[in-house]
Amino acid sequence: MCIRDRGNFPSLALGWKIHNEDFFNIDFISTLKLRAGVGIIGNAQSVPDYQYTSYINRYASYVFGGELPQGAIQTQMSSADIHWEEKQTRNIGIDASFLNNSIEFTAEYYYNNSYDLLYDIPIPDSNGSLNNPFVNGASMMNSGFEFMISYRHLEGDFHYTVSANATTLKNEVLSLGKLDIPIDTYMSRTEVGKPIGQLYGWDFIGIFQNWEEIDAHAFQEPETQPGDCIFRDINGVDEDGNILYGEPDGFVTDEDRIYLGSALPKVTGGINITMDYKGFDLACFLYGVYGNLIDNRIYWNLNNYKLGNYSLESYENYWRGEGTTNEYPRPSENDPNLNERMSMRWLQDGSYLRVQNLQIGYTFPERLLERVPGVNNLRIYVASQNLYTLTKYEGFDPDVGNDGLFYRGQDPGSFPSPRTFMIGARLTL
Numbered sequence: 399m400c401i402r403d404r405g406n407f408p409s410l411a412l413g414w415k416i417h418n419e420d421f422f423n424i425d426f427i428s429t430l431k432l433r434a435g436v437g438i439i440g441n442a443q444s445v446p447d448y449q450y451t452s453y454i455n456r457y458a459s460y461v462f463g464g465e466l467p468q469g470a471i472q473t474q475m476s477s478a479d480i481h482w483e484e485k486q487t488r489n490i491g492i493d494a495s496f497l498n499n500s501i502e503f504t505a506e507y508y509y510n511n512s513y514d515l516l517y518d519i520p521i522p523d524s525n526g527s528l529n530n531p532f533v534n535g536a537s538m539m540n541s542g543f544e545f546m547i548s549y550r551h552l553e554g555d556f557h558y559t560v561s562a563n564a565t566t567l568k569n570e571v572l573s574l575g576k577l578d579i580p581i582d583t584y585m586s587r588t589e590v591g592k593p594i595g596q597l598y599g600w601d602f603i604g605i606f607q608n609w610e611e612i613d614a615h616a617f618q619e620p621e622t623q624p625g626d627c628i629f630r631d632i633n634g635v636d637e638d639g640n641i642l643y644g645e646p647d648g649f650v651t652d653e654d655r656i657y658l659g660s661a662l663p664k665v666t667g668g669i670n671i672t673m674d675y676k677g678f679d680l681a682c683f684l685y686g687v688y689g690n691l692i693d694n695r696i697y698w699n700l701n702n703y704k705l706g707n708y709s710l711e712s713y714e715n716y717w718r719g720e721g722t723t724n725e726y727p728r729p730s731e732n733d734p735n736l737n738e739r740m741s742m743r744w745l746q747d748g749s750y751l752r753v754q755n756l757q758i759g760y761t762f763p764e765r766l767l768e769r770v771p772g773v774n775n776l777r778i779y780v781a782s783q784n785l786y787t788l789t790k791y792e793g794f795d796p797d798v799g800n801d802g803l804f805y806r807g808q809d810p811g812s813f814p815s816p817r818t819f820m821i822g823a824r825l826t827l
Contacts, residue, residue: 663809
């Protein structure tokens with residue numbers, strides 16, 4: 399366990415089956431139910447074990463006064479009041495079915511607040527700790543709608559069921575510790591009032607074609623040359639150091655970074671299809687997301703034009719002179735203009751639709767199996783997982799994970815989901 403205090407997490411759910419009431423007499427509605435729930439859920443699975451404990455190395459020696467006395471040093475710091483995260487959940491929904499339950503529909507609105515989120519905060523190396531201690535220091539809100547609809551046809555020889563679901567998500571950071579100081583990484587910024595881990599960097603707007611364009615643009619770096627990337631000068635700073643967005647100051651600096659988009663999908667959903675006709679059967683499951691961006695680090699490695707391998711796309715299209723391209727910069731071993739910095743160049747649409755599972759089978763009729771002594775049932779099938787993914791994403795796999803609370807949508811080149819094919823038989827004796 400990473401935390402000793404387990405906490406208390408109550409919940410309450412209520413429902414009203416309206417179709418059971420005497421006043422309800424709508425024939426085509428088979429069932430109708432209103433429901434609502436509230437509760438608290440605890441979580442301590444996002445951090446390594448024993449983060450409430452500090453460690454001391456008793457065998458740390460140091461030269462002092464020409465001698466090597468025995469010493470000790472604290473190698474892991476911890477927060478004394480670390481405890482479980484809490485998520486307060488609230489939802490209200492409606493469940494309904496129509497035409498003898500052949501059509502089912504569910505709609506739900508959820509509003510969840512997560513408090514005391516656990517994350518590691520950076521501390522100076524001078525503390526001697528080998529880790530950044532975990533603290534309860536952030537809160538955020540998730541809200542949205544969930545929908546599900548299905549249709550069943552069970553008459554005749556041809557039976558099928560089609561169901562689909564979709565979930566929307568709105569995320570907002572409510573607090574970041576006592577001072578609500580934004581948390582920056584090389585690729586993201588988390589700020590109160592914004593989505594968590596929102597992608598953050600410079601606005602790439604083209605390639606310098608000549609020295610006249612460099613002279614006319616805001617100053618970027620001392621050795622900027624034609625063929626380098628152009629980054630937008632977003633803002634200046636007033637006398638008190640406050641950022642003035644929309645008032646360029648003639649210099650492209652760290653203060654010119656902007657929010658580039660979110661790694662959180664706007665919609666997540668799936669489609670499930672089952673069919674059978676006499677002895678044949680089919681099952682298919684599709685899954686997808688929409689509205690998120692991915693920081694493609696593989697694309698970055700193959701297109702930053704330093705020493706190393708280049709992608710065929712970048713090699714054939716990099717800047718070779720005025721007018722050759724306004725998208726791919728010149729190759730440069732040292733990159734004095736910092737063309738590789740975090741910008742829209744590396745972000746790609748992470749939306750996709752995947753045929754996750756597909757299986758087709760045939761069950762032999764009993765009249766044929768009667769000729770084979772001892773065989774009661776025989777079914778053969780072919781199946782595939784991760785059969786096909788429809789996406790514009792150029793990495794190995796758009797289904798990328800998250801590296802911690804504030805690193806969202808980064809694809810470092812993790813091993814893609816394998817495509818598998820199977821053929822089999824199920825025999826009952």
